[in-house]
Amino acid sequence: MKPTPVIAVFDVGKTNKKLFLFDEQYKIVFERSARFLETVDEDGDPCENLESLRLSIFDSLREVFKNPAFEVKSINFATYGASFVYIDEDGKPLAPLYNYLKAYPEDLKEQFYNTYGGAAEFSNRTASPVLGSLNSGMQLYRIKYEKPELFAQIKYALHLPQYLSYLISGEAYSDITSIGCHTNLWDFTKNDYHEWVKKEGIAEKLAPIVAADSVIPAAFPGNNYAVGPGVHDSSAALVPYLVNFHEPFVLLSTGTWCISLNPFNSSPLTADELEHDCLCYLQYEGKPVKASRLFSGYEHEQQVKRIAAHFGTDVIAYRSVPFDPKIIEELQQMGKEEEFAKRNLNAYATDVMAYHQLILDLVNQQYISTKRVLDGTAVKRIFVDGGFSKNAIFMNLLAMAFPELEVFAAYMAQATAVGAALAIHKSWNTKPLPNDIIELKYYAGGTVLN
Template sequence: MAAIPVIAIFDIGKTNKKVFLFNEDYKVVYERTARFAEVADEDGYPCEDLQTLTDWFFASLQEITSLDKFSIKAINFSTYGASFVYIDESGRALTPLYNYLKPYPEQLKTKFYADYGGEVTLSGETASPVLGSLNSGMQLYRLKYERPDVFKKIKYALHLPQYLSFLVTGEAYTDLTSIGCHTGLWNFKANDYHHWVKNEGLVVKFAAVAPAHITANVNYHGHNIKAGSGLHDSSAALIPYLVSFHEPFLLLSTGTWSISLNPFNHAPLTQDELLNDCLCYLQYKGKPVKASRFLAGLEHEEQTARIAKHFRSPHNEYKHVRFDVDVLLNLQQNAPLIPAQHNGLKTSVFPQRDLSVFANYSEAYHQLMLDLVQRQYESTRLVLKGTAVKKIFVDGGFSKNSIFMHLLASAFPDMEIYAASMAQATAMGTALAIHKSWNRLPLPHNLITLQYFSATSEIKICA
């Protein structure tokens, strides 16, 4: 029996590290997942164990290329953003893989923004809210001033997807989806590195920018493979939608972060949008995508744990709660009104609620979802205004939550709201980016399954 032609995708999240094989119809035919304990950097702050990740990567590559059932035609990579690997002339990593949540030195931050026009100006030009280490350009800036000896040895600063590509190709690339992801490095209006990057001598630390469809020929243990240059995960997850739909749409990608991605909003970011955690991504063809976000998934995780503890229920009890219009209407009429907090849309008002006012778990959970969707409405509408979008596609965890989906439909009664499902959107998008280099078949038309949700007229969600 002939071996099945496949593409291998390494999808590296902060928690789960996955490898997939997709056949030419983009069906997952193989999947493996791993998790690693974090290590500490030189300051004692937790970070990714780069050596363990590298060892797992090569072991996984060895395993999949030894499977007689499959013929690996191509390989590509997607990872979380804001993460640099600094390599020297020999390709050796010079530092730990620093955590993007690591606190940023206030004095250095103050100096940076004072030198380059202030937070408002620089954020607007780079479409990057002030996020400290989450602005990966600030990580390199910090390294220059705190560890100049290491900075001098850097041949290339590679975002993590491009580092994985480098491990198999020996070629160093810079990818627009990574460089254009709240890094503070890219001037969106000029479509070039910001002048601060040039003034600080950082440009020479970046490899040439490569298009997302580029591949290199690799001979790995006798296997001839096309290797891609890698993509930022949020941008990769958008690709199946861009390929499948041509009318204006918004993608609400839900997980730890709830990110509203509008590829059809090309207006410059306003100061108010920046203050409310809006930013721009660069999609795989280099066009800007306006986005807003808040930590809906994290809040859901924390608050369901609080509810479960209060009502002495299993931690996953919410999975058994059914959408109940009567409960919601009662809550909207009788739940105490809590003023919205001006916290950059980071949370809903639910963390301030007294759980003793709720009769049971179901009632408390319905209130949590009401509050989350209220905040989601405020976040999403920031990037909807002024566009012709009439469809919202929801993927990720909340797309499977019927209460969330029904409430979202009520929040946007003039929109068509769909729960979208597909096999691993990020990994699939990463494969689609280099489709022509390995796949003999045309792009399939059934990549995404949609479920429509209609508004419940009695429920009102608004600003």
């Protein structure tokens, strides 16, 4: 039997590391998942176990290459951002993969922003709120001043997707989706690296930039598969929507963070937007995407525990609570808008009523957050993917909050991995780009229409 042509995509999250094989119809034909224990850096802070990750990638690929059912045409990578691997002349990692949540020294932060025009002006130009280690360029700045010997040994600082690509291709490149994601490296007003990158000698530590849809031959003789340069996970998740929909839209990607992504808004960030957790990404074609973030998924998780504890119920009971418009009507007459965490649960007769209040409060905040990237654009649709897309109360209330827009719950298996595969579609797939990989459910002002 003839082997199935496939692309292998490694989707590396903080917790789960997955390998998917997609056929030419973008159906998953093989899946493997791994989890590793974290290790610690020299300060005892938790960080990714880079060696376990490296070995897992080679083991997974060996297994796939041995399988006669598949012919691997290309390989690509999508991983979490804000994480650098520092390699020497021989391509060996010189330091741990420092955690982007690692505390950043205040004096160094102050020195940096004082030197380069102040936090407000700098953040505006780089579309990067002040986030410490989460601004990955700041990790390099820190190494330069705290560990000059290490800095001198660095041949390249590669964001994690590009390091994984380097392992297979042997070629070091930078990618615009990683550089453009709150790194402090990119000047959105000039569409180039910010001046500090050159002045501090950081530019020579960054590999040449290649397009997200480019591919590199594999490093191993006798293999004819291509290797993509890797893509930042938030940008990867947006690719299927950009491929399938050409009318302006906002993607509300929901999980621990709820991120409103507007690829049709390239207006510069204002000071007010930066203050309210707005930032810009660069999507895989290099165009800016204005985004706003809320910590709603985390908040939902915490408050559901509080409701369950108060009413003596199980948190599982809130996974599929049906939408009740009568309860919403009653709640809207009851009182003012505020954060659910500050509300007294004794005010609610039932746990279902309290849960409706929680979602109502989250949607009120979501409305403000999404409006920040929506205003002044021709957007007519909101697509919601991730956890809240399956929440009937959330979806109905969101549709009620935006009556002038079409609001859809979007379902697609493994959007991030599919996005990484679509980014290099031409390198491995003989068929046209698919237009049926996203399943939509339309919500009309509080009523779902199938």
